[in-house]
Amino acid sequence: MAFSRRAVIPWLTLLPAVLASTIAVWGLLSARRESFDLGFFTDPYFVSTLTFSLKQAALSCVLALLLALPVARALTFMPQLFGRRWFMTLTALAFVMPSFVLITGLMILLGANGWLNFGDPRPWSLFGLQGILLAHVYLNMPLAVRVLYQALQSVPQDSWRLSQQHRLTGWQRWSHIEWPAIKPHVGLLAAFIFVLCFNSFAVVLTLGGGPKSTTLELAIYQALKYDFNLSEALLLSVVQAVIAGSVLLAAGYSGKSSLFRIAVQHRPTGLAVSVANALGHRLVYAVAWVFLLLPIVAVMIKALSHGTQLQGIPLLAATGQSLLIAVSAALVAVPLGWLMLWPARHFQGTHARIALWAEWLALHHMVIPTLVIGVGWFAFWVSRIDINRASIPLLVMLNALVLVPFVVLQLKPLLVLWDQQHRRLLGNWRPNLWHRFFIEWTFIVPTLKPLFALALVLALGDVPLFALFGQSDQPTLTWYIYRLAGSYRLDQAAQAALMLLLLSSLLIYWMEPRHANRR
């Protein structure tokens, strides 16, 4: 490939994403009625929303990490733990699980009449910061477990042996071997979880419980849907995007490490573990199992218990709708993400800073609140086309744009490494365009399948966009659950949640490679 700085064509692949954002902003700016009121930033409502957003994200992040560490350590030091492979699959499932499945499970377990709610005289309240934290920990701790475990696995066996030979104490082993192995990943992991919780919508929407537990994303939604106040929405989204972006930047994000590496290798440390420690590890492992499994089991039991009327048609319709939108969005997002990496890869070796810009452009939808794009688009298109008829294509496109950053994040390390190794060979052999495509295509196909599954699972969990565009008479599964759970028809919500859970599990199963990579 030519490495001319002046190459323009690669930048064209970023056009769809940039265009999408432009349309959104244009739509918002042109449709607003009120002028920008900067005094809004001094309104106690704004201040408390901002504070709460930061507080819940920070707490969620810290809790998730602190709780994940013992689990990762248990996995590392106890190779004989029962059902490890299933546990790993469970963590993958918990991480990508659509929020509403979890929320339904939590409501069954800990809602007002919940199975586990023993508060007396008053039941423990699921609504508020405590509910939000609980849900966030559930959704993010598994990712932290996987990353920390993988980090610990990367410690060479010699180090473990040496630590044993030198009779290092537990604390010494932690500070000399474990912590250094984990440290490089903690920053990015924490930043990532923070941003996920910061941008979280479904959880705060259902478990927040009122204005004092409002996050920026929810406030944007409310400004748009309740007040139709587009200026306020824009101001809020600027704040949200700036904070999310800064956090990722501050963590030194340059796309170096891949957090989502789907396969996790198992390598025993060979260390002997004391009886007391072994007991501790087993206990932690068991608790983690129970914690992750409970909401899922709750949903299953509630859905299948007799006395629940079977849903039938509405459920199937919602499933069909979800699949239609998710599959289409994933089909668009995966090739688009691949294409959008082109400029970043092109400049990687030679002009690193330009490459970084290209990568940020490809990823920028990760920090722009989804709702803002959604409403901007709504405002832009509502006067130009019939929104009700076009709701599905619009939803597909918007969902695809939201998925692209995940695709990019997954593909980039793989492709950059491949480029480094084979750039010169390609310069040597000078394949024509067709051959060039063939070479890369055959390389990437094994990765595309799990990637497609990941994109599909994420798309199934969509909520915010449907909240805006969806026809409430043709809901997706998540919206269907939302309406049922919201009106406390938990048994019906559980059925829909179970369906969603089954779909997600199937996709996870498809995603985790069951055989070693031939590379």
Next chain:
Amino acid sequence: MISLRQLAWLSALIVPVSVAQTLTVYTYDSFVSEWGPGPQLETLFEAQCDCDLNFVGSADGVAMLNRLRLEGKKTQADVLLGLDNLILEQAKREQLVQPHGVDTSAVSAHLEWTDAEFVPFDYGYFAWVYDTTRITTPATSFESLIASDARIIYQDPRTSTPGFGLMVWINQLYPDSANHIWKGLAPLTETVSQGWWEGYSLFLNGGADYVLSYTTSPAYHILAESDQRYAAAPFSAGHIAQIEVAAISAQSQQPALASQFLSFLISPEAQAVIPTTNWMLPVIDGVALDPAFDGAAPERTLTVDPLQVLNEKTNWIRAWRSAVAQ
């Protein structure tokens, strides 16, 4: 051999082209749920109009209003059903409705209805509903509610007509110290729900001691569930009324059919359906009401100036928001 294209043209001629007219009615979700008035009214009306009634639900009345604003001129709505007396001025100001041309002389005299664009179809009074087995001495005012340290649920004034009604009620009773009341209620609040049904169902599941609802809500439990334990707490300072209304959308392509629907709404047969499905009081005289509804009219009612509401609502919402956010 007929080609596929010719077949397509032929079938278009053979199959009858006439399709029944569709009347699209925007309303709130609980109206069209299986236990709401929607299904029965649909059957009754479709029998007389030879048309197809299509309900489109939103979370609550105010949410419906917001949806209309967002849709603008492209809206498919013919009839807007579920706004109330407190927010209809807003709909008028935004030119979302057109005159209905319906004869409203049948509407009960005490409602003094003269609006040319909106037709009322039921009414009730806002009140805090509680479980008599959990609360033996109910609150009689907002202050005593705050002092009782009970758990309460109410709806978001930005999306829900009862929530909006609560906001108006508080500002009517405490024009200068509404903030104080909101702040007092804040620690008692279990959750602020988006729509009426979400909050109410949480209450029914034991989620709180009081829920903001209507004086007619207990009637549901008495009649439908033979359950006497729920009651509405009468406030000595008075309650405000919510009159639910319907109107023809300004963008409707079928104003005549829509007008026919509105007339139908205040007809005796439709009004007979309302009390035991929407659990609100009928707007015409002569509808037989079960004794369970006897307590539905409070001793003291307050009048509200709709124009004042329209002008102050933004400030009131901002004040509520700021007061409870801290």
Next chain:
Amino acid sequence: MLTVANLVVDRPPHRFHYDFVVPTGGALIIKGPSGEGKSTLLDALGGFLTIAAGEVTWDGQSLVDLQPEQRPMTTLFQSHNLFDHLTVARNVALALPQLPLSERVAALEALGVSEQQDQYPANLSGGQRQRVGLITALLRPEPVVLLDEPFRELDPATRFQTISWVIEQVTARNKTLLLVSHNADDDALIQSQMTDVRETLVRLNDHASTATANTAQN
């Protein structure tokens, strides 16, 4: 004729200087301690590194501003000469699209790797991979061939045969050969079979690498 005039390449903390001439059809053996600039020279000539100063010309045309694809060179690297996810046959076909299938197969047979055609590079021995790599490098149309330690991994059994084949191709196709050596015996073999083989010694802190003309005839 390949002319390298006062070529300066920066590889911090080192700075390399190269200066030599190779006639068309001739060969240059690049010797020197490891890590001291031999591969750097090949990379610079191939266009994979930016040059600090100096000039490289082929037949009078300056190559310095050209991208790798535009240069008349083909390189055999120390590693990554094949795509791991494609079979040997596929790799060879992609490298040599202008060659008919029969000739590609003949070449594979000549070097004793035709039975590995449908295998993936990871399943080949180091020597087999290198032989396939040599095929892809030498049968390409570019007139200048740069080989970086091309015989290092060859098995003793096939060494002589492979080197002979290389020399045969180079001579028949009139290639100009630049070769980084790691083994004096291989050099002797080359020098004994080719005319006009020069040598150059590349050493750190050595400002001018000298080309000594060695006109041994075979």
